[in-house]
Amino acid sequence: MTIDEAAVRQAIADAVGGERLQVVRVTGTSATAVIDAGGLDGAARAALEQAAKAAGVAAGLDEVRVALTAEKRSRRILAVGSGKGGVGKSTLSANLAVALARLGRKVGLVDADIYGPSQPRLLGTEGRKPEARDKTMIPIPSPWGVPMLSMGHLVQPGQAIAWRGPMAGSALGQLIEADWGDTEILVVDLPPGTGDIQLTMLQKYKPAGAVIVSTPQDLALIDATRAIGLFDQGKVPVLGLVENMAGYLCPHCGQVSDPFGHGGAEMTARELGLPFLGRVPLDIAIRQKSDAGEPPAAGEGPQAQAFMGLARAVLAALDQTA
Incomplete structure (x- = not known):
């Protein structure tokens, strides 16, 4: 099965907020997503990670690996x-x-x-x-x-x-x-x-x-x-x-x-x-x-x-x- 990387990116962006999603790479039926979690507490970071994984699975992936960063966004x-x-x-x-x-x-x-x-x-x-x-x-x-x-x-x-x-x-x-x-x-x-x-x-x-x-x-x-x-x-x-x-x-x-x-x-x-x-x-x-x-x-x-x-x-x- 071929996974549409653009569709996966859009699904994860919709789930976590487009401004937070930094990188998505799809390999086969797996993906890695890098997400900016700056300013969030532990519970909010966990919720963000789960939302990204669920969105990727809903888009047809078997697995989504999530890396959360704390990059400070410029004002x-x-x-x-x-x-x-x-x-x-x-x-x-x-x-x-x-x-x-x-x-x-x-x-x-x-x-x-x-x-x-x-x-x-x-x-x-x-x-x-x-x-x-x-x-x-x-x-x-x-x-x-x-x-x-x-x-x-x-x-x-x-x-x-x-x-x-x-x-x-x-x-x-x-x-x-x-x-x-x-x-x-x-x-x-x-x-x-x-x-x-x-x-x-x-x-x-x-x-x-x-x-x-x-x-x-x-x-x-x-x-x-x-x-x-x-x-x-x-x-x-x-x-x-x-x-x-x-x-x-x-x-x-x-x-x-x-x-x-x-x-x-x-x-x-x-x-x-x-x-x-x-x-x-x-x-x-x-x-x-x-x-x-x-x-x-x-x-x-x-x-x-x-x-x-x-x-x-x-x-x-x-x-x-x-």
């Missing part, structure tokens, strides 16, 4: 940007980070909007101060499995931060270079526009990819195109566009209206040759939960499904750039 920065404010970028960043964590990734969140930090409210960590070890900040754990840092943790609520570019860039560095431990993906919520913070991010920290957030309306898309241009100049892959506030479902009459238009981000992505990553609706429940520090992505229902679908699309695009 990748995922920038979330927009050309203008008011498009829901921070809310989307917070929920994207939570959704990625639900998909099994070790995710951290940096609130790089130095002048208008909002992530402490969105993830329910307001009023907490980060500790430091050897002059390096330690991220604050959130209730949703995503450690985070923000200037909002370092100043009084409502306090204005009147800093020039170099000071803001230095603050960004302290957040990015904190002790993120075994974090794999660091989601960075950038401020709107294309200013000093974005330039520091591109030149010094080189994100692995960028997600651009826009509403469907023409004005927002014009500014989003400028943000795309900035990432292109910095040779940072733009993973795609997200259409936020895309359609409002009236809770009373059940009709869907489009106060910001419909399909603009998808059309712009097509015109620019970029992936369209998905839509997030204009939903009062998203606003209410966000104000309460309870990201909708952590729950169930259509709001969570929208963010989970977005996270899967972003993860697939990010892994393709690796």
Whole structure:
């Protein structure tokens, strides 16, 4: 019997996670699989090994030998940007980070909007101060499995931060270079526009990819195109566009209206040759939960499904750039 090596590889990847599977070699009706078990405890490593063996046998093998490694995966920065404010970028960043964590990734969140930090409210960590070890900040754990840092943790609520570019860039560095431990993906919520913070991010920290957030309306898309241009100049892959506030479902009459238009981000992505990553609706429940520090992505229902679908699309695009 001839065993399809590609089918075996896919079966084992589906069982253990494609990002963990490193090598598969098939010889006759046996195979050897090398799997990254970094960050897992003994029970989880054993479960990973058994899942790989079972998947190989189900694919027609008589035996699967599994070698577990503890290779440390490099951290990748995922920038979330927009050309203008008011498009829901921070809310989307917070929920994207939570959704990625639900998909099994070790995710951290940096609130790089130095002048208008909002992530402490969105993830329910307001009023907490980060500790430091050897002059390096330690991220604050959130209730949703995503450690985070923000200037909002370092100043009084409502306090204005009147800093020039170099000071803001230095603050960004302290957040990015904190002790993120075994974090794999660091989601960075950038401020709107294309200013000093974005330039520091591109030149010094080189994100692995960028997600651009826009509403469907023409004005927002014009500014989003400028943000795309900035990432292109910095040779940072733009993973795609997200259409936020895309359609409002009236809770009373059940009709869907489009106060910001419909399909603009998808059309712009097509015109620019970029992936369209998905839509997030204009939903009062998203606003209410966000104000309460309870990201909708952590729950169930259509709001969570929208963010989970977005996270899967972003993860697939990010892994393709690796």
